[in-house]
Amino acid sequence: MTDNSATFDIAGYGHYPVNHQPLSIETGPDSLRLTWDDGHESEFHYLWLRDNCPCPGCVSTLTREQMFEICDVPLSIRPLEAQLDGGYLHIQWDHDGHVSRFHPGWLRSHCYSEQARAARQWQPEIWDKATIETSLPTYDYTAMMQDDTVLLSWLRQLRDTGISLLQNTDTTPGTLQQVAARISFIRETNFGTLFDVRAKPDANSAAYTNLRLPLHTDLPTRELQPGLQFLHCLNNDATGGESILVDGFRIAQHMREQYPDDFEALSSLPMDFYNKDRHSDYRFRGPALVLDGQGTVIEVRFANFLRGPLDVPADQVVRHYRAYRTFISLTREPRFQFEYRLVPGDLLVFDNRRVLHARQAFDLQQGHRHLQGCYVDRDELLSRIRVLERTL
Amino acid sequence: MTDNSATFDIAGYGHYPVNHQPLSIETGPDSLRLTWDDGHESEFHYLWLRDNCPCPGCVSTLTREQMFEICDVPLSIRPLEAQLDGGYLHIQWDHDGHVSRFHPGWLRSHCYSEQARAARQWQPEIWDKATIETSLPTYDYTAMMQDDTVLLSWLRQLRDTGISLLQNTDTTPGTLQQVAARISFIRETNFGTLFDVRAKPDANSAAYTNLRLPLHTDLPTRELQPGLQFLHCLNNDATGGESILVDGFRIAQHMREQYPDDFEALSSLPMDFYNKDRHSDYRFRGPALVLDGQGTVIEVRFANFLRGPLDVPADQVVRHYRAYRTFISLTREPRFQFEYRLVPGDLLVFDNRRVLHARQAFDLQQGHRHLQGCYVDRDELLSRIRVLERTL
Numbered sequence: 061m062t063d064n065s066a067t068f069d070i071a072g073y074g075h076y077p078v079n080h081q082p083l084s085i086e087t088g089p090d091s092l093r094l095t096w097d098d099g100h101e102s103e104f105h106y107l108w109l110r111d112n113c114p115c116p117g118c119v120s121t122l123t124r125e126q127m128f129e130i131c132d133v134p135l136s137i138r139p140l141e142a143q144l145d146g147g148y149l150h151i152q153w154d155h156d157g158h159v160s161r162f163h164p165g166w167l168r169s170h171c172y173s174e175q176a177r178a179a180r181q182w183q184p185e186i187w188d189k190a191t192i193e194t195s196l197p198t199y200d201y202t203a204m205m206q207d208d209t210v211l212l213s214w215l216r217q218l219r220d221t222g223i224s225l226l227q228n229t230d231t232t233p234g235t236l237q238q239v240a241a242r243i244s245f246i247r248e249t250n251f252g253t254l255f256d257v258r259a260k261p262d263a264n265s266a267a268y269t270n271l272r273l274p275l276h277t278d279l280p281t282r283e284l285q286p287g288l289q290f291l292h293c294l295n296n297d298a299t300g301g302e303s304i305l306v307d308g309f310r311i312a313q314h315m316r317e318q319y320p321d322d323f324e325a326l327s328s329l330p331m332d333f334y335n336k337d338r339h340s341d342y343r344f345r346g347p348a349l350v351l352d353g354q355g356t357v358i359e360v361r362f363a364n365f366l367r368g369p370l371d372v373p374a375d376q377v378v379r380h381y382r383a384y385r386t387f388i389s390l391t392r393e394p395r396f397q398f399e400y401r402l403v404p405g406d407l408l409v410f411d412n413r414r415v416l417h418a419r420q421a422f423d424l425q426q427g428h429r430h431l432q433g434c435y436v437d438r439d440e441l442l443s444r445i446r447v448l449e450r451t452l
Numbered sequence: 453m454t455d456n457s458a459t460f461d462i463a464g465y466g467h468y469p470v471n472h473q474p475l476s477i478e479t480g481p482d483s484l485r486l487t488w489d490d491g492h493e494s495e496f497h498y499l500w501l502r503d504n505c506p507c508p509g510c511v512s513t514l515t516r517e518q519m520f521e522i523c524d525v526p527l528s529i530r531p532l533e534a535q536l537d538g539g540y541l542h543i544q545w546d547h548d549g550h551v552s553r554f555h556p557g558w559l560r561s562h563c564y565s566e567q568a569r570a571a572r573q574w575q576p577e578i579w580d581k582a583t584i585e586t587s588l589p590t591y592d593y594t595a596m597m598q599d600d601t602v603l604l605s606w607l608r609q610l611r612d613t614g615i616s617l618l619q620n621t622d623t624t625p626g627t628l629q630q631v632a633a634r635i636s637f638i639r640e641t642n643f644g645t646l647f648d649v650r651a652k653p654d655a656n657s658a659a660y661t662n663l664r665l666p667l668h669t670d671l672p673t674r675e676l677q678p679g680l681q682f683l684h685c686l687n688n689d690a691t692g693g694e695s696i697l698v699d700g701f702r703i704a705q706h707m708r709e710q711y712p713d714d715f716e717a718l719s720s721l722p723m724d725f726y727n728k729d730r731h732s733d734y735r736f737r738g739p740a741l742v743l744d745g746q747g748t749v750i751e752v753r754f755a756n757f758l759r760g761p762l763d764v765p766a767d768q769v770v771r772h773y774r775a776y777r778t779f780i781s782l783t784r785e786p787r788f789q790f791e792y793r794l795v796p797g798d799l800l801v802f803d804n805r806r807v808l809h810a811r812q813a814f815d816l817q818q819g820h821r822h823l824q825g826c827y828v829d830r831d832e833l834l835s836r837i838r839v840l841e842r843t844l
Contacts, residue, residue, distance in 0.1 A: 072728055090770055103766050107773040112761050124728035125658050125757035129666065131777040135770075170761045177763065244732075248637050266517050274521065283831045284676040330745060336464055336516035340636075341838035342831055353722060365517035369504050369562045371569065374495050378482055378527075381499040385523040439675045439734055446733035 069163040071114040072124055073450060076165030081147045092142055094149070094167070102171040106138045109151060112170075113160035181354065184414070185221045187307045192398045197224040201407065204242070211242055212448040215441060218288065222411035223305060225400075229407040231294050236434045239290065239407065244440035247286050249279060250340045257291070257431040259424055264337050266365060270298075270424055275306055275391045275416040276363035278435070281335040281342040285361060287438030289412040291431050293402035298429040301422030305398045308360030308414050311390045312349050315383075316357075322383035327351050329380050333361070334368035343368060348387065359413045364388065391416055402431070413438060461555040463506040464516055465842060468557030473539045484534055486541070486559070494563040498530045501543060504562075505552035573746065576806070577613045579699045584790045589616040593799065596634070603634055604840040607833060610680065614803035615697060617792075621799040623686050628826045631682065631799065636832035639678050641671060642732045649683070649823040651816055656729050658757060662690075662816055667698055667783045667808040668755035670827070673727040673734040677753060679830030681804040683823050685794035690821040693814030697790045700752030700806050703782045704741050707775075708749075714775035719743050721772050725753065726760035735760060740779065751805045756780065783808055794823070805830060 070076065082094040082102075091105040111130045113119075118128035133155050141152045147164040187195075197217040203210045204226060217224050229235060236254055240246045246253045251265070259270040266273055279285055291303070315323040327349040335342040350359035372380055390396065402408060410417065412435065422429050462468065474486040474494075483497040503522045505511075510520035525547050533544045539556040579587075589609040595602045596618060609616050621627060628646055632638045638645045643657070651662040658665055671677055683695070707715040719741040727734040742751035764772055782788065794800060802809065804827065814821050 072726065073730055073733070091766075105766075105769045105773075108762055108769055111773070120658065122661070123655055123658050126759065127757065129756050129780060130773060131780040135774060135777065170763070172763050172766060172769075174765070177765070180763075244642075245640050248640070250636075263515055266512065266515050269514070283829070334464065335835075338465060339839065340835045341465070341842070342835045343838075344831070364521050365515075365519065367518065370500055371562070371564050371572075373566070373569070374483075374497070374564060377497045377500055377564075381497075381503070381522060382527060385527065388521060388523040437675070439736070443727075443732045443734045446735075447731065450733070 069114060069161070070166050071112070071119040071126065074166075075450060076163060076169050078147060078163075078165040078168075080164070080168055082144055082149065082164055082167070085142050085144060085149070087139065087142055090138070092139070096168065100168075100171070100173075100175075102167065102173055102176070104167070107135070109160060109162070110137050110153060110158075112162070113158070114162075114166075115160060117158075118160075181356070183220075184309055186310050186313060187221065187223075187398075188310050188396050189394065189398055192223065192305075192307075196398075197221055199224060199226050201226045201229040201239075201405075205238070208448060209452060212445065212452055215243065215445050215448070218409060218411065219441060219445060222307065222309070222414040224409050226407040226409065227405065229292060229405050231404050233294060233432060236290055236292050236407075236432055239292075240434055240436050243288075243436050243444045245436070247435040247437050249282070249286065249435065250335075250337065250342075253434060255433050257433055258429060270301075270422050270429075272421040273419040274364055275304065275418040276365070277308070277361055277416060278363075278412050279335075279342075280333040280361040280363050281344055281366055283344050284437065285359070285413050286435030287411060287413055288436045288441055289410055289417070290434050290436070291402070291408045292433070293404050293406045293408075293431055295404055295428050295430040296402050297427030298422040298424055299426040300420045301429045302399050302401045302420045303408065304418040304420070305400065305410060306391050306396050306416045306418075308362065308416050309357055310396055311387065311416075312357040312360065314390060314396075315386060319383070319386050321379070322386040323349070325376075325379050325383035326387060327357075329372050329376055329383075331361070331380075331384075332368035332371055333363065333366050335366060345371070348384070360416065361413075362387070362416060411438070461506060461553070462558050463504070463511040463518065466558075467842060468555060468561050470539060470555075470557040470560075472556070472560055474536055474541065474556055474559070477534050477536060477541070479531065479534055482530070484531070488560065492560075492563070492565075492567075494559065494565055494568070496559070499527070501552060501554065502529050502545060502550075504554075505550070506554075506558075507552060509550075510552075573748070575612075576701055578702050578705060579613065579615075579790075580702050580788050581786065581790055584615065584697075584699075588790075588792075589613055591616060591618050593618045593621040593631075593797075597630070600840060601844060604837065604844055607635065607837050607840070610801060610803065611833060611837060614699065614701070614806040616801050618799040618801065619797065621684060621797050623796050625686060625824060628682055628684050628799075628824055631684075632826055632828050635680075635828050635836045637828070639827040639829050641674070641678065641827065642727075642729065642734075645826060647825050649825055650821060662693075662814050662821075664813040665811040666756055667696065667810040668757070669700070669753055669808060670755075670804050671727075671734075672725040672753040672755050673736050673758055675736050676829065677751070677805045678827030679803060679805055680828045680833055681802055681809070682826050682828070683794070683800045684825070685796050685798045685800075685823055687796055687820045687822040688794050689819030690814040690816055691818040692812045693821045694791050694793045694812045695800065696810040696812070697792065697802060698783050698788050698808045698810075700754065700808050701749055702788055703779065703808075704749040704752065706782060706788075707778060711775070711778050713771070714778040715741070717768075717771050717775035718779060719749075721764050721768055721775075723753070723772075723776075724760035724763055725755065725758050727758060737763075740776070752808065753805070754779070754808060803830070
């Protein structure tokens with residue numbers, strides 16, 4: 061693959077294969093329209109093109125950061141001349157004669173037609189008990205550690221399905237450090253970098269008891285809930301303690317279809333989440349279901365035991381409780397629950413901002429249960445995927 | 453102060469002084485109304501009260517986390533009996549005879565009347581050049597390190613004003629570790645835990661050159677922009693390199709008043725922020741101005757040099773650029789700019805999600821400039837304030 065970046069055609073480290081050629085340009089008052097060899101049309105505004113000029117005068121060749129600022133040219137900027145040459149779009153600007161040159165692969169990748177924007181929209185792979193039991197994404201620890209292709213496949217799977225199992229993981233305590241380093245940094249929290257999940261005296265969280273833990277996301281009390289959660293099984297011969305996982309996106313989808321007002325309430329009314337600790341007092345206020353600009357559910361925030369008193373307008377209190385009860389009731393339905401018993405060497409990884417997890421109570425008279433856990437944020441995952449995609 | 457928590461009156465570690473007593477109860481179909489000795493009225497819904505029962509059967513006495521789940525009682529739950537006794541509200545529930553007892557200070561603190569909710573709304577102290585030059589919050593390093601009262605005052609100031617200067621700070625490299633530990637953890641990023649701001653070869657960010665840096669927030673490429681930014685001056689005898697700070701909330705306020713459509717565009721249309729690095733590829737898509745549910749601006753996300761190509765519907769492109777240019781132009785106006793030259797021992801701390809910062813170019817022929825920096829997230833700040841407030 062050509063290193064586009066060396067020619068300063070592109071303001072970054074990405075690679076943009078040229079799969080199509082622009083054939084013609086039609087200029088309008090504030091934008092031009094390219095027609096491509098497959099019939100696709102792209103409208104590019106003059107302000108947008110000028111803003112994205114990749115030349116060494118506009119973009120630092122050292123840092124690849126833009127030095128040009130769009131407020132230094134008139135709003136009315138337009139081409140003196142616009143032409144195609146060897147697939148490149150060349151423009152000379154009326155304002156000061158500056159010349160910009162755009163790579164065809166880059167242009168096509170950044171087309172913002174309705175069709176192109178829709179094609180770029182990420183779609184999660186939503187699951188329930190039946191689908192995940194037959195298709196739990198499973199990877200081998202050693203293969204993932206040694207082979208970047210396996211790593212990339214694992215990370216993409218985590219991004220899209222939100223769950224995966226690494227098997228045959230080294231059971232040395234602290235192994236999670238090496239696993240996390242395949243992605244990036246561990247997200248440190250008040251529970252530490254690595255945390256040990258086992259029953260202990262003076263527990264500051266139900267996680268550190270042997271009690272049943274109802275379905276929840278971890279740390280909904282934090283503005284940014286931790287993204288990936290890693291649970292590494294070192295020992296599990298106690299009776300009980302099975303893990304239960306539910307795709308929160310599936311619950312949200314079901315609510316949207318069957319209980320639209322409840323869905324609307326949980327995605328618009330804020331909840332208050334409080335941590336309960338002698339040494340910290342994190343609080344966050346926000347809806348249980350988070351939507352992006354297109355209305356897609358991108359996050360679920362939910363732990364019954366980490367809530368503060370509801371603080372919404374009085375006329376919304378009953379509506380909120382109705383919706384919240386619907387949500388909890390659905391998470392309890394077996395058709396949505398994936399139950400799994402971790403064995404030593406299993407490393408379960410899931411998107412903590414999507415997948416709710418629970419644990420059955422366990423009996424310490426009958427053995428031990430020791431997991432190690434850590435978190436890695438979602439944007440570390442996405443960054444790593446992009447960097448791997450540049451080179452593989 | 454009484455330790456309420458020991459009596460399990462309150463499900464947490466907070467203290468709730470009793471400044472008012474409830475005088476009477478009026479019960480309705482799904483809520484009751486308390487009238488207090490100052491005439492204030494509080495409506496509490498039955499579901500809300502049952503959900504907040506602090507008894508040891510509902511809340512773990514070990515972890516202070518709620519074990520009760522609201523979907524285990526009927527939506528129609530209501531009191532068999534509700535009465536006041538020694539200021540406490542006692543309720544016996546119709547569903548199963550469960551008894552709940554509510555502390556008057558706690559109840560009053562959690563009243564969700566319109567008036568009480570408005571009084572709890574946080575209001576930033578907004579500044580511009582004239583106001584901050586006469587009232588830059590300034591603290592002494594040693595006093596802050598040794599005295600929790602000074603620490604709390606400093607942290608509240610940071611929360612509300614978004615800027616402060618610590619003077620006479622030890623100029624030993626790494627001192628920031630101790631300062632950050634007064635609050636909580638350092639937020640690690642791809643630039644490290646502590647980062648050294650000085651010109652260096654093969655810079656992966658304009659920060660590490662001697663170039664002018666236009667006004668920006670750091671790491672708008674990350675889903676959670678770092679909250680507090682610390683800039684600790686170890687050495688600054690180069691010519692130039694003055695720091696410039698602008699209250700982004702002031703710019704947003706001005707835009708809202710003078711350019712309402714531009715304000716609306718920047719607070720609703722997403723921008724794309726890309727980091728430009730050989731080893732990481734963080735991207736974030738979101739508006740430059742972030743509003744909370746009440747329409748208050750709570751965050752500004754802005755770095756011209758860390759943007760990716762705009763990706764909005766074609767009919768919004770020119771509108772977006774118009775708004776974005778207005779924003780940049782306003783940040784360049786001297787009336788909003790606070791210029792400050794750091795001297796060794798100065799530690800400038802500001803809310804990176806609010807205050808834009810810039811640096812003039814500097815000339816290394818004439819001396820050296822070496823700052824150390826780090827980040828601490830906003831919710832670490834707020835947690836520390838709450839914990840200090842419990843005890844001071």
